[in-house]
Every structure is written in structure tokens, then in C-alpha cells.
Amino acid sequence: MSPPKTATAKKAETEGPGGPSAGSEELISGSEAIAHACRLADVDVITAYPIRPYDTVMQYVSQMISNGQFDCDYIVAESEHSQFEIVKHASTVGARVFVGSSGVGWLYAFEALAVTAGLRLPMVAMVGNRALDDPGAFGVEHNDALAVRDLGWMLCWVATAQEALDTALIAYRVAEDQRVFLPCAISCDGAFLTHSQSIVNVPSQEAVNSFLPPYERGDKLLHPDNPITIAPQANEDWVMEIRRQSDAAMRRARKVLIEAYEDLNAKFGRGGEPFIERYMMEDAEVALVGMGTLAMPVKVAVRKMREQGRKVGFVRVRWFRPFPSEELQQALSEVQAVGVIDRDYGFGSAFHSGVLANDLRSALYPMERRPKIVSFVAGLGGREVSAANVIEITDKVFDAAGGDATSDQDTYWIGVRE
Amino acid sequence: MQKSNVEPITDFIGTQVLEPWKGIKKVAQQEYFTSGHRTCQGCESAQIMKLMAKAAGPRSIILGSTGCMYVANTTYYSTPWVIPWMHTQLGSSGSAATGTAAGLRALMRKGKMSKEPINVIAFCGDGGGADMGLSAISAALQHTEYNLLILMYDNESYANTDIQVSGSSPYGANTTFSTPGKVQRIMHRRWKKNTAAMLAAGHPECKYVATICTSSPIEAMNKVRRALSIGGPTFIHSLDPCPKGWDYDPMYSHELGELAIETGIWPLYEVEENTVKLYGKSRQIAKGLRKRKPVREYLERQGRFAHFIDEDFDYFQAKTDEMWEKWLVPGVIPFSNP
Numbered sequence: 001m002s003p004p005k006t007a008t009a010k011k012a013e014t015e016g017p018g019g020p021s022a023g024s025e026e027l028i029s030g031s032e033a034i035a036h037a038c039r040l041a042d043v044d045v046i047t048a049y050p051i052r053p054y055d056t057v058m059q060y061v062s063q064m065i066s067n068g069q070f071d072c073d074y075i076v077a078e079s080e081h082s083q084f085e086i087v088k089h090a091s092t093v094g095a096r097v098f099v100g101s102s103g104v105g106w107l108y109a110f111e112a113l114a115v116t117a118g119l120r121l122p123m124v125a126m127v128g129n130r131a132l133d134d135p136g137a138f139g140v141e142h143n144d145a146l147a148v149r150d151l152g153w154m155l156c157w158v159a160t161a162q163e164a165l166d167t168a169l170i171a172y173r174v175a176e177d178q179r180v181f182l183p184c185a186i187s188c189d190g191a192f193l194t195h196s197q198s199i200v201n202v203p204s205q206e207a208v209n210s211f212l213p214p215y216e217r218g219d220k221l222l223h224p225d226n227p228i229t230i231a232p233q234a235n236e237d238w239v240m241e242i243r244r245q246s247d248a249a250m251r252r253a254r255k256v257l258i259e260a261y262e263d264l265n266a267k268f269g270r271g272g273e274p275f276i277e278r279y280m281m282e283d284a285e286v287a288l289v290g291m292g293t294l295a296m297p298v299k300v301a302v303r304k305m306r307e308q309g310r311k312v313g314f315v316r317v318r319w320f321r322p323f324p325s326e327e328l329q330q331a332l333s334e335v336q337a338v339g340v341i342d343r344d345y346g347f348g349s350a351f352h353s354g355v356l357a358n359d360l361r362s363a364l365y366p367m368e369r370r371p372k373i374v375s376f377v378a379g380l381g382g383r384e385v386s387a388a389n390v391i392e393i394t395d396k397v398f399d400a401a402g403g404d405a406t407s408d409q410d411t412y413w414i415g416v417r418e
Numbered sequence: 419m420q421k422s423n424v425e426p427i428t429d430f431i432g433t434q435v436l437e438p439w440k441g442i443k444k445v446a447q448q449e450y451f452t453s454g455h456r457t458c459q460g461c462e463s464a465q466i467m468k469l470m471a472k473a474a475g476p477r478s479i480i481l482g483s484t485g486c487m488y489v490a491n492t493t494y495y496s497t498p499w500v501i502p503w504m505h506t507q508l509g510s511s512g513s514a515a516t517g518t519a520a521g522l523r524a525l526m527r528k529g530k531m532s533k534e535p536i537n538v539i540a541f542c543g544d545g546g547g548a549d550m551g552l553s554a555i556s557a558a559l560q561h562t563e564y565n566l567l568i569l570m571y572d573n574e575s576y577a578n579t580d581i582q583v584s585g586s587s588p589y590g591a592n593t594t595f596s597t598p599g600k601v602q603r604i605m606h607r608r609w610k611k612n613t614a615a616m617l618a619a620g621h622p623e624c625k626y627v628a629t630i631c632t633s634s635p636i637e638a639m640n641k642v643r644r645a646l647s648i649g650g651p652t653f654i655h656s657l658d659p660c661p662k663g664w665d666y667d668p669m670y671s672h673e674l675g676e677l678a679i680e681t682g683i684w685p686l687y688e689v690e691e692n693t694v695k696l697y698g699k700s701r702q703i704a705k706g707l708r709k710r711k712p713v714r715e716y717l718e719r720q721g722r723f724a725h726f727i728d729e730d731f732d733y734f735q736a737k738t739d740e741m742w743e744k745w746l747v748p749g750v751i752p753f754s755n756p
Contacts, residue, residue, distance in 0.1 A: 075520060086520065238494050
């Protein structure tokens with residue numbers, strides 16, 4: 001994981017052959033793509049604290065600032081707790097903010113993460129997913145970001161650098177929508193996305209401006225012209241009603257996300273379906289489900305198996321909060337069995353499954369005709385999930401579809417030395 | 419002082435110029451911390467909130483760390499704050515001030531908010547400041563491009579949660595986490611942190627650090643006004659007698675503040691641009707113009723020291739004597755020249 005040499009920020013093309021929204025093509029990593037999104041979103045306050053692998057985004061941000069390509073208040077904090085608290089407060093006076101972390105760094109900020117959601121502040125964070133200590137590992141696991149899944153954070157996982165950039169713009173638009181006002185974390189798998197380069201279309205400033213309105217706090221602005229008291233002691237008199245408002249906001253986020261994706265597709269000609277990505281799901285008999293860069297080996301394996309005539313498809317969960325129950329019910333309604341591949345663990349949970357498997361099982365339970373759900377844990381600590389692993393997984397899912405009665409009563413660890 | 423190459427907010431907005439108030443009759447009448455709180459009778463921390471808000475004036479934003487001055491002041495639907503106020507976490511006073519100031523600076527620089535110097539003050543108790551939030555305060559005091567004041571109201575315990583010992587509790591104090599028993603009389607053996615001087619000495623670019631006490635209210639307000647006018651990050655440490663935590667009749671709050679100063683236990687000083695200036699009776703003590711009262715006169719008035727025997731008073735006296743007789747800067751800096 002070597003530090004970036006140069007940031008490739010360019011003043012986006014205002015007029016190119018493809019019109020004002022054409023932007024420019026860049027060979028960049030997921031971290032650099034998000035740094036570009038911050039620049040294009042004209043973020044006002046950014047705080048950094050070093051931890052691998054998310055920190056690369058801040059290296060690019062820092063360079064864009066020092067090169068005069070980006071104007072924001074950029075603060076290197078003395079801990080993740082302060083890092084997240086600083087942007088939390090900047091957000092209350094109307095500043096658009098960006099922040100991020102990885103692994104135990106994200107958990108060091110946990111108190112700030114909880115109150116940010118409780119305060120309904122539209123903070124946008126990048127999580128460079130990393131295994132939690134101990135033992136130490138730089139590689140990806142999803143338990144870090146998932147730790148906040150019940151607190152009022154919108155959570156998504158992206159699979160490519162292009163999706164990282166586009167999703168960061170979506171995140172600002174949806175988080176700052178006054179119908180929502182919830183923080184949003186964009187998860188990027190450590191190394192596989194944070195450090196891997198691909199060709200990315202960096203949109204023009206005009207295109208971004210047409211998509212992303214400015215951040216307005218309205219009557220919730222903390223300013224001497226609007227002398228309000230924020231976050232007093234509410235206790236049992238009011239806390240439950242306030243929690244209910246957060247619940248309502250998260251429910252409304254669904255619709256706002258759909259609108260944002262519609263607009264992104266219309267203006268940028270990309271973005272796809274919100275919530276989930278379907279891959280070779282037409283006529284599929286079994287489906288694999290996963291999040292993040294797992295999509296790469298899974299898609300390779302699915303193509304290979306399709307060539308052999310095996311009817312398998314893949315559903316990638318893009319948004320984990322709000323959880324796309326309706327979309328998943330619909331996408332998986334025709335398959336006989338589903339294999340959920342978790343890049344996380346849920347020790348002691350139902351069937352010892354990972355977090356995604358448990359949420360999916362819960363989402364599919366009300367269906368009249370439920371597919372069997374087989375749960376897998378793979379790729380922990382940054383271990384590669386190979387196409388061969390995916391085929392091994394798929395074999396088990398076909399077994400379940402074929403009547404193996406007990407395959408959904410446990411969780412299979414794939415690629416592990418026993 | 420050498421100028422750094424970072425453009426401070428003072429370069430394009432400046433600070434509010436808050437001249438010192440010369441005497442009680444010159445003090446503004448308008449209050450910005452009013453009714454609506456439910457602090458204890460005789461609470462000097464509530465008094466310092468009132469003085470701080472009055473000194474800062476209406477174009478201010480106040481951030482309040484978890485503690486008495488959060489819980490007892492701001493019950494939902496009932497706030498004493500006339501000026502904008504927001505809660506921040508126990509260890510976050512430094513970060514809250516930095517974030518608020520950074521947001522204002524960025525928005526004003528980028529033309530997204532009308533330019534105006536707005537006072538940013540974050541307060542914390544001794545638990546939030548001298549213990550949990552110390553690293554965030556330290557970081558805040560390094561960011562010279564932001565105008566902010568961190569005010570630590572020190573009632574010498576975690577007074578909101580049930581009076582538990584903090585790093586700023588005086589030696590030997592009886593708290594719910596350091597209760598004297600049959601075998602051990604002294605459970606809290608740490609000497610009180612020298613927080614203000616530590617922060618002043620440790621952050622040479624910080625332009626203003628001061629200690630205050632509500633028993634000298636005009637001086638306290640003027641120090642707040644000086645801190646806000648001078649620009650950059652600043653810090654003020656207030657000693658607040660606390661009837662509940664110190665165990666005395668609320669009518670003696672003012673008197674205990676006076677005694678803390680007169681015994682030499684609480685020196686009043688400021689460090690402006692690295693120059694130390696002692697105030698009032700503390701200056702007289704340092705110059706040998708005033709004899710310190712014995713610490714017994716202060717300690718015996720408080721139930722939290724009721725278990726003290728002669729050797730405890732003697733130890734406390736000897737440690738206080740050292741402050742004035744051995745320290746490099748009497749009452750402030752505890753080094754000595756070889």
C-alpha cells in the first residue's frame with residue numbers, strides 16, 4: 001500500500017465532445033475517485049486521521065488542496081473521535097463535510113458516530129473496510145462499517161471506483177435532503193477498491209452542480225441569527241418520539257434514493273438500479289448475494305458456470321441501510337436457493353451467520369414461497385475470494401436447491417484452514 | 419510572535435473587539451443565560467455560564483460538553499440559553515469549538531455565509547476538560563487559524579454523575595469513588611492537575627490562557643472578553659465552588675472562592691502571548707505583599723475534607739507552600755532552576 005504519488009485532479013472539461021457533462025477520463029483508485037467527488041461537491045470542511053486503508057483518500061484531498069485545486073478547511077485531528085466530532089459540529093453551522101476511517105479507527109469514533117446519527121446530521125463518510133484488531137490485519141472485512149447499522153446511518157457498499165465517485169455524490173444529495181437528514185457512510189473494500197485503479201469518468205463541475213443542490217439547514221442552522229438550542233436532555237419524556245422521527249427519516253430515505261438514482265441516470269447516463277445490482281438473474285435457479293468488490297470474482301465465476309449451462313445469477317446489495325427488502329424479495333422470488341456470501345462474521349448469531357445473511361433471511365421470511373438460504377463466510381481479513389471458491393459455494397447452493405434439507409441450518413466457512 | 423503561513427480567520431474577518439468593563443456599573447445589563455435551568459442553589463458553575471455569556475454577547479455560539487452545565491441547564495423545551503447553544507460529547511469541547519469555527523471560517527471564506535466575527539465558546543467541566551477531553555483541547559489550541567475559547571468550569575469532581583473523583587479533584591477529597599473507610603482514610607492520592615499552566619506552557623502559539631473564579635466576577639468577564647478579542651484558540655480555567663460536591667452550605671460559595679485564592683490554592687493569572695501576569699491577591703501573594711491564609715481555613719469549611727487529620731492538613735499545606743516558594747513561576751509553573 002504505497003502512498004499516492006500525485007493527485008490527478010483536473011479542472012473538469014466544461015465543453016467537450018460529449019457536451020457539458022462529459023467530464024474527463026482518469027485512471028484512478030476508489031480513494032482518489034472519492035477525493036474527486038469531494039472536490040466536485042465543493043465540500044467545506046474535511047478532517048483526517050491516519051489509518052490504512054481509507055487514509056489514501058485524505059492523501060489525495062491534501063494534495064488537491066495544496067495544489068490549489070480544491071478549497072476547504074482541512075484539519076488533521078488528533079484522534080478519530082475528534083476527527084468525527086469536528087465535522088459533526090461544522091455540519092451544524094451549515095458546512096458540507098467529509099470524513100472517513102477504517103477498522104478500529106471507525107470504532108474509536110463510535111461515540112461520535114452514534115450522536116451524529118442521533119443529531120440527524122448529514123455527514124458523509126468513507127469507510128475503507130478493514131478487519132478489526134486483534135489480531136492485526138490491513139485487509140477487508142465489513143464488520144467495521146456494519147457496527148453502526150442500527151443507529152441511523154445510511155450504509156452502502158460500492159464495487160468500482162466509478163461507483164464510488166457517483167455514490168459519494170448520491171450520498172450528499174440524499175443525506176442533505178431535508179426529508180432525510182441522516183449521515184451516510186460509503187464502504188469501499190480495503191485494497192481491492194481503495195488501492196485498485198480503473199478508468200473513471202470524472203464528471204464536469206457543471207454536471208455535478210446540476211445534480212447536487214447546496215446544503216441548506218433551514219431553521220436547524222446553528223447561528224446567532226437563529227438562536228436555537230440543539231440536543232438538550234430529553235429523557236423519557238421525548239426520546240421515544242425523537243427516535244421515531246429518525247425511523248421515519250430512514251423510511252423516507254428510500255424514496256429520496258430512488259429519485260437521486262433516476263436523476264443520476266438521466267444526467268450522467270449511468271448509476272443503474274438503486275439498492276441492488278442484478279447479474280445474470282434472468283431464468284436463474286439459484287442466486288448468490290454479496291456486497292462490495294466480491295462482485296468481481298463472483299461475476300467471473302457466474303459467467304463460467306453459465307457457459308457450462310448452470311443457471312446461477314448474482315445479486316449485489318448496494319445499499320445495506322435502508323435495507324432493500326422489497327427489491328430482494330422481488331429479485332429472489334423465482335430462485336430455489338440463495339447463497340449469501342458475508343465478508344463479515346456474526347459470532348453467536350442465528351445459525352452463526354454473517355450480518356448480511358441474517359438480514360436477508362429476515363427480509364425474505366414473509367414471502368409466500370421462500371427460497372432456501374445458505375449462509376457463507378468468506379474472504380475475511382482481506383483473504384482473496386477466488387472464482388473457484390465461488391463455484392464451491394454455488395455447488396452447495398445447488399445441493400440445497402436439490403433438496404439437501406439441512407444446508408440452511410448452519411454457516412459454511414469458505415477457504416479456511418480447519 | 420512569528421506569523422505562520424496559514425491564513426487565520428482574523429486576516430479576513432477579525433474578532434469582535436470586546437473592551438474590558440471597568441467596574442460593575444459599566445457591565446452590560448443584557449443576559450444571555452437566563453431562567454430555565456435547574457442548577458443547585460449556590461452553584462458557581464451556573465454563575466460562570468451567566469458571566470461568560472454576558473461577556474461574550476449576542477453574536478456568539480456556545481457549545482456545551484456533557485456535565486452539570488448540560489444536564490441541569492438544558493432540559494428539552496426549557497433552555498436558559500438566549501444565544502445559540504449545542505451539546506457536545508464529554509471529551510469533545512476542543513473538537514466542538516474547532517469544528518464550529520472551521521465551518522464558519524470555510525463558509526465565510528467561500529462566500530456561502532455573510533462575513534462576520536462570531537464568538538465560538540466551548541465549555542467543559544473538569545471531567546470533560548482535564549480528563550477525557552484533554553487531547554482534543556490540546557489539538558484545538560494548536561489550530562491558530564481558528565478563533566475559539568474553551569472554558570473549563572472546574573467544580574473538582576464529576577459533579578453531575580454523583581460526585582466522582584476527577585484528575586482535577588484536590589488531594590484527599592471524599593467523593594463517591596474515593597470514600598474514606600475504616601482501613602484507608604485517603605483514597606484519592608493524586609495531586610490536582612495544573613491544567614491551565616500545562617496548556618499555556620505546552621501550546622506556545624496559543625495567545626491567551628487564564629484562570630478565573632466567580633468570586634472575582636468582573637475580572638472573570640474581562641478575561642473572557644480578552645480571550646475572545648485576541649483571536650486564535652484560547653483557554654480559561656474557572657474554579658467553581660460546588661455546594662453539593664464540596665459539601666457546604668450554599669450561602670458560602672462566594673466565600674469559598676475567596677478562600678481558595680487567599681490560601682494560595684487557586685492562583686488567578688493570565689498568560690498572554692507567553693507573558694505571565696498574576697492578578698489581585700494572587701499577585702500580592704507572589705510579591706510577598708500578602709500572607710497566605712492557612713489551607714485549613716479553606717479545607718475545614720468543606721465536608722469533603724471532614725476526614726482529614728493533622729498530617730493531611732500538613733501535607734496539603736506543604737504542597738501549597740511549594741507552589742509559592744519552590745516553583746519557577748510561583749503559583750503557575752512547577753519547574754525549578756538547578
